[in-house]
Amino acid sequence: IAGITQAPTSQILAAGRRMTLRCTQDMRHNAMYWYRQDLGLGLRLIHYSNTAGTTGKGEVPDGYSVSRANTDDFPLTLASAVPSQTSVYFCASSDSGQGHTDTQYFGPGTRLTVL
Amino acid sequence: GQNIDQPTEMTATEGAIVQINCTYQTSGFNGLFWYQQHAGEAPTFLSYNVLDGLEEKGRFSSFLSRSKGYSYLLLKELQMKDSASYLCAVMDSNYQLIWGAGTKLIIKP
Numbered sequence: 001i002a003g004i005t006q007a008p009t010s011q012i013l014a015a016g017r018r019m020t021l022r023c024t025q026d027m028r029h030n031a032m033y034w035y036r037q038d039l040g041l042g043l044r045l046i047h048y049s050n051t052a053g054t055t056g057k058g059e060v061p062d063g064y065s066v067s068r069a070n071t072d073d074f075p076l077t078l079a080s081a082v083p084s085q086t087s088v089y090f091c092a093s094s095d096s097g098q099g100h101t102d103t104q105y106f107g108p109g110t111r112l113t114v115l
Numbered sequence: 116g117q118n119i120d121q122p123t124e125m126t127a128t129e130g131a132i133v134q135i136n137c138t139y140q141t142s143g144f145n146g147l148f149w150y151q152q153h154a155g156e157a158p159t160f161l162s163y164n165v166l167d168g169l170e171e172k173g174r175f176s177s178f179l180s181r182s183k184g185y186s187y188l189l190l191k192e193l194q195m196k197d198s199a200s201y202l203c204a205v206m207d208s209n210y211q212l213i214w215g216a217g218t219k220l221i222i223k224p
Contacts, residue, residue, distance in 0.1 A: 040216055041216055042119060042202070042204075042213070042214030042215050042216045042217065043158070043202070043204075043212075043214040044214070045211060045212070048211075058211070090157060090158070100210065101145050101146045101163070101165065101206055101210065103148070103160045103163065104160075104212065105160070106157035106158050106159070107157060108156065108157050109156075109157055
């Protein structure tokens with residue numbers, strides 16, 4: 001069982017380009033999350049999905065979009081990347097979503113650099 | 116606003132005990148989590164407290180005081196592999212996790 005996988009591991013991207021970060025989980029978790037982690041700051045929630053077919057905005061959603069077509073996959077898209085989106089991106093999942101205190105489990109992360 | 120405070124960095128000696136503190140001010144409270152994150156890796160779950168008191172799990176213990184908005188993570192019999200960042204996170208009234216910036220723990224021989 002792989003848990004949560006993310007791709008790519010790292011990426012260098014020119015500003016203005018479109019980029020999709022992939023996230024797949026095999027735990028049949030209902031809820032999935034995208035965070036960014038920047039030096040000196042806590043993890044910040046970008047978008048989340050409590051169940052397949054639904055998504056919601058987190059603390060820092062601007063410049064990002066997500067979709068949740070099925071239980072396993074939760075891609076994050078940067079429509080037109082900017083240097084301030086340089087960060088480490090973590091995907092996470094939990095058994096339940098809104099209204100539950102389930103533990104979140106994290107993927108290995110994607111290190112993105114926008115030049 | 117919502118705020119989680121924890122020390123930026125701490126140093127301890129192998130075999131010793133260290134306490135990492137976390138104070139919080141959030142909109143509602145549905146539990147407090149501690150995660151461990153080694154450099155370049157994903158955060159991994161350590162503990163969850165929702166009621167006041169101490170939860171012990173092997174060499175790691177976590178304490179919560181809701182009235183004081185305070186928690187600590189206690190690590191005993193420190194090992195070199197415990198060198199990592201320790202993240203405190205509070206689940207708010209919307210069941211979203213609010214994260215502290217993390218405490219980098221350096222273990223010296």
